[in-house]
Amino acid sequence: MIILMEENASEEDIKRVIQKVKEVGFKAHPDTGDKHTIIGVVGEGDRDYILHNIGTFPGVERVVEITQPFKLASRTFRPEPSYFDIGGIKIGKDHFLVIAGPCAVESREQVFQTAKSLKQEGIHFLRGGAYKPRTSPYSFQGLKEDGLKILKEVGEELDLKIVTEVMDTKEVELVAKYADVLQIGARNMQNFSLLKEVGRTNKPVLLKRGLSATYKEFLMAAEYIMSEGNYQVILCERGIRTFTDETRNTLDISAIPVIKRYSHLPIIVDPSHACGNWRYIIPLSKAAIAAGADGLIVEVHPNPQNALSDGEQSLNLQHFSDLMKQIRALAEVEHKIIN
Amino acid sequence: MIILMEENASEEDIKRVIQKVKEVGFKAHPDTGDKHTIIGVVGEGDRDYILHNIGTFPGVERVVEITQPFKLASRTFRPEPSYFDIGGIKIGKDHFLVIAGPCAVESREQVFQTAKSLKQEGIHFLRGGAYKPRTSPYSFQGLKEDGLKILKEVGEELDLKIVTEVMDTKEVELVAKYADVLQIGARNMQNFSLLKEVGRTNKPVLLKRGLSATYKEFLMAAEYIMSEGNYQVILCERGIRTFTDETRNTLDISAIPVIKRYSHLPIIVDPSHACGNWRYIIPLSKAAIAAGADGLIVEVHPNPQNALSDGEQSLNLQHFSDLMKQIRALAEVEHKIIN
Amino acid sequence: MIILMEENASEEDIKRVIQKVKEVGFKAHPDTGDKHTIIGVVGEGDRDYILHNIGTFPGVERVVEITQPFKLASRTFRPEPSYFDIGGIKIGKDHFLVIAGPCAVESREQVFQTAKSLKQEGIHFLRGGAYKPRTSPYSFQGLKEDGLKILKEVGEELDLKIVTEVMDTKEVELVAKYADVLQIGARNMQNFSLLKEVGRTNKPVLLKRGLSATYKEFLMAAEYIMSEGNYQVILCERGIRTFTDETRNTLDISAIPVIKRYSHLPIIVDPSHACGNWRYIIPLSKAAIAAGADGLIVEVHPNPQNALSDGEQSLNLQHFSDLMKQIRALAEVEHKIIN
Amino acid sequence: MIILMEENASEEDIKRVIQKVKEVGFKAHPDTGDKHTIIGVVGEGDRDYILHNIGTFPGVERVVEITQPFKLASRTFRPEPSYFDIGGIKIGKDHFLVIAGPCAVESREQVFQTAKSLKQEGIHFLRGGAYKPRTSPYSFQGLKEDGLKILKEVGEELDLKIVTEVMDTKEVELVAKYADVLQIGARNMQNFSLLKEVGRTNKPVLLKRGLSATYKEFLMAAEYIMSEGNYQVILCERGIRTFTDETRNTLDISAIPVIKRYSHLPIIVDPSHACGNWRYIIPLSKAAIAAGADGLIVEVHPNPQNALSDGEQSLNLQHFSDLMKQIRALAEVEHKIIN
Secondary structure (H helix, E strand, C coil): CEEEECCCCCHHHHHHHHHHHHHCCCEEEEEECCCCEEEEEECCCCHHHHHHCHHHCCCEEEEECCCCCCCCCECCCCCCCCCEEECCEEECCCEEEEEEECCECCCHHHHHHHHHHHHHCCCCEEECECCCCCCCCCCCCCCCHHHHHHHHHHHHHHCCEEEEECCCHHHHHHHHHHCCEEEECHHHCCCHHHHHHHHCCCCCEEEECCCCCCHHHHHHHHHHHHCCCCCCEEEEECCECCCCCCCCCECECCHHHHHHHHECCCEEECHHHHHCCHHHHHHHHHHHHHHCCCEEEEEECCCHHHCCCCHHHCECHHHHHHHHHHHHHHHHHCCCEEC | CEEEECCCCCHHHHHHHHHHHHHCCCEEEEEECCCCEEEEEECCCCHHHHHHCHHHCCCEEEEECCCCCCCCCECCCCCCCCCEEECCEEECCCEEEEEEECCECCCHHHHHHHHHHHHHCCCCEEECECCCCCCCCCCCCCCCHHHHHHHHHHHHHHCCEEEEECCCHHHHHHHHHHCCEEEECHHHCCCHHHHHHHHCCCCCEEEECCCCCCHHHHHHHHHHHHCCCCCCEEEEECCECCCCCCCCCECECCHHHHHHHHECCCEEECHHHHHCCHHHHHHHHHHHHHHCCCEEEEEECCCHHHCCCCHHHCECHHHHHHHHHHHHHHHHHHCCEEC | CEEEECCCCCHHHHHHHHHHHHHCCCEEEEEECCCCEEEEEECCCCHHHHHHCHHHCCCEEEEECCCCCCCCCECCCCCCCCCEEECCEEECCCEEEEEEECCECCCHHHHHHHHHHHHHCCCCEEECECCCCCCCCCCCCCCCHHHHHHHHHHHHHHCCEEEEECCCHHHHHHHHHHCCEEEECHHHCCCHHHHHHHHCCCCCEEEECCCCCCHHHHHHHHHHHHCCCCCCEEEEECCECCCCCCCCCECECCHHHHHHHHECCCEEECHHHHHCCHHHHHHHHHHHHHHCCCEEEEEECCCHHHCCCCHHHCECHHHHHHHHHHHHHHHHHHCCEEC | CEEEECCCCCHHHHHHHHHHHHHCCCEEEEEECCCCEEEEEECCCCHHHHHHCHHHCCCEEEEECCCCCCCCCECCCCCCCCCEEECCEEECCCEEEEEEECCECCCHHHHHHHHHHHHHCCCCEEECECCCCCCCCCCCCCCCHHHHHHHHHHHHHHCCEEEEECCCHHHHHHHHHHCCEEEECHHHCCCHHHHHHHHCCCCCEEEECCCCCCHHHHHHHHHHHHCCCCCCEEEEECCECCCCCCCCCECECCHHHHHHHHECCCEEECHHHHHCCHHHHHHHHHHHHHCCCCEEEEEECCCHHHCCCCHHHCECHHHHHHHHHHHHHHHHHHCCEEC
16 A cells, blocks of 8 residues: 655654554555655555555545455466366356346246256256345345245256355355355345355355446455355356446446456356346347356346346347357357356 | 337337236327337336336337336325434434444444534434444454444433444344444445345334435335335435545435435435545535435544544544534524434 | 326426427327326427426426437438448448557657558558647647658558547648548547538548447437538447446447447447556457447557557557457458458 | 556566666655565656556556646645636635526527526626537527627626637637636537637636546646636536436535645536536535535526526526525525625
């Protein structure tokens, strides 16, 4: 960190700050420029103190954080891309993960029909929401445990792994009984209690980026999970909130190379929530693989017109088949193995 | 809602949509313009279906939502401003609520010293965090139940009401034993499980706006609480995330008149989190009361330089006293009673 | 357009609005719902009046615009993608345009060296700034007419088309003497005087999207140029301003399918300004072609470390060659001809 | 500035950077921490080089700018608030400037009627657009020189100063003949040619903040004007673009204390464009004065229902009179003289 002193900071002010920097464990390296003094803060000490409190000392203009605060999620901790295995299926590195399925679990029939077409496309991961975070309390909130049971049954019958969302610390244990991958939704990305709770399970976690989360906050959320001992985190870019109105959110495609620069964790893309409109899903999915993403999670519904949630952003089975054809063509150029 | 058909939509397309609109319970009023047909959707039916699924029908360009989806939180439900009483202290209408205290509870001494100075200023509500949502898992996470006990003791000794955050559905019962007002933090504004849980208590809830929540989402979060039977919701504008970098967030001062237009709920302002810098708190607080806010929640610390969190955005006791002097002068012009 | 009346609007209020709607040339189709009356506004009349003034009538809650306001830029005007020819080189449809070169023209030597390597890669369009919009008045402002001369000379020697920015209505004539394509920068996207001025030339215009321009505003800026008679407009997505800090801007990759849905104009991507960091340019360029873009404009400098502006976001010649290799592989899959 | 080296930067990398820092005129102060080396860059040298090019050197992770780049606009250049006089009327310090009038000049009658009511309220500055920046080329573009003549005549008759927008470098001379204050619109805040051109006149300039301009960019735009010799710049906060949809833009009320911290220039607020709805103008205007603004610019129209532009965001004469009454009450508390 760097402490920037005000131009009119006195000798006294500077001394006081340097002493405090040392007190909290760091070394202080002051540089006196022509106008401002800056104080480099190095070593190991109480970061929070410098970031949040030193700004209250007389003569301090600002504190600038220059290094990244995440540890376990960083490339420093693990220089090579993370690479793991979920029930025999490889994730990360040369593998391109495809997770597909309906937004919400509605019935066994609906899940089974979708799952069969995934199977035909050679897909291994089925998504479906049993607990649904909805903006309105009056909207369909999911089938809850009944939905989990449907997913499990269909998954076992067709040998598909199940990815499903958990929204409440009280339900983590239950959901973990049925799911192969626990999903944390965008609205819960900074629900720190929930992050710690899934960090204490041994299930891989699919962590969605919050609507207005910076890259640092996103990786710090992963850090919460990892700091509890669970290193199997898959990040998911699903669009950020901006001023645009035609798309539901703005897919931040740059998140892919940026996250890959700073972290070893795999990152996949959710084009369905990013744009909110099935018409744009194929081009955005293609952009994702071309930009280096490690996978996709996409909403597919056998009959989007009758979906109980998010029908407009779901591909039907024919469109999904088109998507996979185009993704396969790109995967070949990119030397990725789809699974 | 309005369904806008594409210019090249066929007669067939239009009929199919109209029939579906009726099937889900609404009346359909088509208007054939020179280019587009638009279909007005009126009456009572399955709103979600129209909003999320009708867009998948051939020939539909877009669905436009024109009325507000919240009910209990709306002016239609209750035309006059809500007005309630917390332990004898009036909230809303002509009353201007001031809640102050440290970001985090650190020790009995720190809380007591702050509380005494609130008392001197005639303030009735003490805030302090026992459970702290922190970006980093390595930062101080709060004293937990020990912190709640300190708040309770000091509150009883000095006759102050306690406002404190709850972060986890598992902890609602515990926190409610100690607190007079349950606070839901910005990062949990769409933690729907938590909203429902506090909605089932009989404690007033201070609901902070999410970093990128629209007004509609903010009021729908209140609706979640109210739909469980708890109508004592105080809204809190605490800054939204934008591109600006000098302030931590951007205080959306317009939220005050906008929320007051559409909802009967009281709305207060948190200038501390909005700007993240004690230097800007006084002008922003003054803006809040002048714009019609129903109160303030502000961070005050007897010794901000030693605060365990957010020192830079805390007022010291002298600055807090200055703030109150200026707020009192404005309250007089605005015919508000500070409590 | 739709006019939404307030719930408590009187019969009188509604009549007054309907009469006014008719007065300004439209037909009014009122629908009386259970709560609100909505008035559909159809036909041809004074749109501005409805959008900006009817909201002041008693009882009006809001006006909702549902159809797109652009005409010449729309798919309705021209259903097929625009396709034109710049000095023998095809733009649009199956052709993928690559424009490359330094941010600023610094010397004949620098431009020539870059241009030669474009030539080796089979590129036809050379970019370079002679007039530079810089945040600071103390930064290098470009070589002005001397820069234009260098571009022209090098362009003629190596048979390259010249793309260069014009910033001032006073300079349009001069710049048009040297340039094959006139570039309008993001900061001037709503400099309407400049748009009209370039609309009166017969030179193709490369129009960059403003930092916070909606799709509608972007297309309306194109409409300004087209309404003066110049239909050769190439749109350019170059990143929007959001809260992210690691990249200079956020590349809005969805702009490509969205613009293609509503407009016939070709759209290219500028990854250099979008991310501001050479490390991310190759993945973003690949995303662009995969998402369906009609081309790229990319900063290339023979020696980025000595560039007079924007060195950090420039590719060096080796990286540019890598980029082209990867783009060619994708172009094959996408059935695009690079030129 | 601070140069942050990558963790794996070699000795060689560090030496190369230090040498370059010195070559471009600065002193380099390296600090070797436990992980990263950081290099403090102090003294006077080629800032642009460090900011834009050093990032391309091997081993450089990032450059952090820590001091402010503006000079003439800064508090360092002039520690006290700027204070100037426009035709006998004082601007800045204890004076609260009110500028009012219609969005667009439509007729002598309309301007005269509005101007008379300003006069009755003791206001000295009349605004009105003769050249109108409109999103659509098909919207009313202003009466141009005829509009300027109307403003001038009415201004002379009623002894009011005229504030009007200039959009084109070609028109600066003409507009300056009629206007007392030249307005630069938000969309032209970074039209650098225009900024320089008005900087060469001797007329005070009202500079509106761009829709997505940071504070630094805003002050750098003022710096462009000042660097040409014209120091009479009045800044205007008029709302920034965010994700909110109920208000046209988001009034950034924090801009007032932030700008006052870093700059000596006066800053006023435009609530009309910030919210786009007459209903919210009074509370936002009150917030502005309470937060310390130096004035207001507000749209007033004798008959908003018939305004040729922006009727919905205009106050009628009665509302304007209410506004002034409330502003006067606050001005008294704030010890400001309204003029």
